[in-house]
Amino acid sequence: MIIGQILKSKPRGVMTARPEDTIQEISLRLSSRKxxxxxxxxxxxxxxxxxxERDIIRLxxxxxxxxxxxxxxxxxTRGVVSCTRECSIxxxxxxxxxxxxRHLPVVEDDSIIGIVSIGDVVKHYTAxxxxxxxxxxxxxxTG
Structure with missing residues (x-):
């Protein structure tokens, strides 16, 4: 199974923020979107x-x-590791x-097309x- 299949089962869009947004603003977004x-x-x-969330706790x-x-x-976190939709689970x-x-942005042609969490990966791997x-x-x- 490849990451593209996981992305198909997730809602479209990726929650983003700007470098100047405050940690409090980001915390509120994380909380409201769960x-x-x-x-x-x-x-x-x-x-x-x-x-x-781990970064926020550390801060x-x-x-x-x-x-x-x-x-x-x-x-x-800078120097983010990412993957493509063709990567395998x-x-x-x-x-x-x-x-x-626990979170990995999915990038294609320098654009973010999704994000997968360890929960997404485990759910699909288990299935x-x-x-x-x-x-x-x-x-x-039958054998």
């Missing part, structure tokens, strides 16, 4: 960074309540495990394994 990360884009709409631990007034550019699982992160198990049981029952 998501774990938001992509930071530049004025051209290009991937600039990402901020996750608050380091800076206290001042963190909420900080701009995203001061707390975002196995590749993505390896990338996320090795990098110890794929269950399908294989069902097929094997059917094979063994």
């Amino acid at each position: 998501i774990g990360a938001i992509v930071i884009i530049d004025e051209r709409g290009k991937l600039n960074g990402i901020i996750s 608050i631990a380091e800076h206290g309540e001042k963190a909420l007034k900080m701009p995203a550019r001061d707390g975002m 196995d590749e993505i699982m390896e990338t996320m495990t090795r990098g110890r992160f 794929e394994v269950e399908l294989e198990v069902t097929a094997m049981r059917g094979y063994l029952a």
Whole structure:
């Protein structure tokens, strides 16, 4: 299974923010949408960074309540690892495990076309394994 198949099952659009948006504004967006990360884009709409719930917790631990007034550019993860819709679930699982992160933007032609979470990957991986198990049981029952 490839990431493009996961994207088909998700709502269109990616929640984004600007580097000058505050951590508090970003926290409110994450909370209201019940998501774990938001992509930071530049004025051209290009991937600039990402901020996750973990990043926000780290900022608050380091800076206290001042963190909420900080701009995203001061707390975002730069050098974001991304993937394409052609990447396999196995590749993505390896990338996320090795990098110890839970959200991966999907980029095509320098544009963000989606984002996948570890939850998305596990859900689809589990469905794929269950399908294989069902097929094997059917094979063994008729065999």
